[in-house]
Amino acid sequence: MLVVGGSSSHELAKKIAKHRKVPYSSLKVGHFPDGETFVRFMKPVKGKNVVLVQSMVPPNQSIIEILFAAHTAKELGARKVSLVVPYLAYMREDARFHPGECISAGVLAKAIVPPLDFLVTVDPHLHRFHNLHKVYHVHVKRVTANGLIADHIKRHIKNPLVVGPDGESEQWAKQVAEQVGCPVTVMTKTRYSGTKVKVHFKDKVDYEGMHICLVDDIISTGHTLMQNIKHLRKMGVKKITCFGVHGLFVGDAYKELKRLKVDIVTSNTIPHPSNRLDVSGLLAEAIE
């Protein structure tokens, strides 16, 4: 096996190689003056089980690298090509919301699957596609960071109450709460635009004296969490920790969230200062 780290996932790829006690190599990535991308393997891949590790951040550039690298590995005689894609982008574009729109999740899957033998990802945003197989027609494994979030809560937080910031987060929030053995509730969110959302509790919640743990899969502009935090503060809640599996933190999202005096914990599927949950062990196990 040879673990190859793409430009967005060098550190995570090195950790995976270390867990598996196999060699590591960084994919060389460069750009031509007109912006086109080139990639190059720096160690021979012929006859190897190549494990390419690359999160889809920023989405479009990282996807081009995946396409070029995966096809090249096969052309150069790799025995198998596996893609470890800790953050799988475009999964929220899972329907034609307006006439004429592209269902990007499906088109992306069709484009990247052909050279792959295997794909592993962490908590993909499955909503209208209930199963990764419905969109990625290749041998796939889905790893979850729920256990890491639950362990963190058990170790660091007293009187936790898990809150799912919107209906789509119910699948994560409920599982985390079950593993912690604490109460859970889910907010209802209405989205008006990419950055404008409103939230409210659909259940009557006893939050008195509780430390609220907001658990979501993706933190993008941070507006979903910001609305949740503001709502909870109005209700008198003092202690809030936000958990996100994938911290994209678009623009000033992180700064704005920190301004609301909350603790923020993410996993290292996307490198960020808030990373405190290490998924490398889970991914190393998944490529067994």
Ligand code: R5P
């Ligand atoms: C969508 O439903 C996801 O689960 C997240 O809640 C969403 O992507 C967060 O986006 P933002 O941080 O931009 O509000």
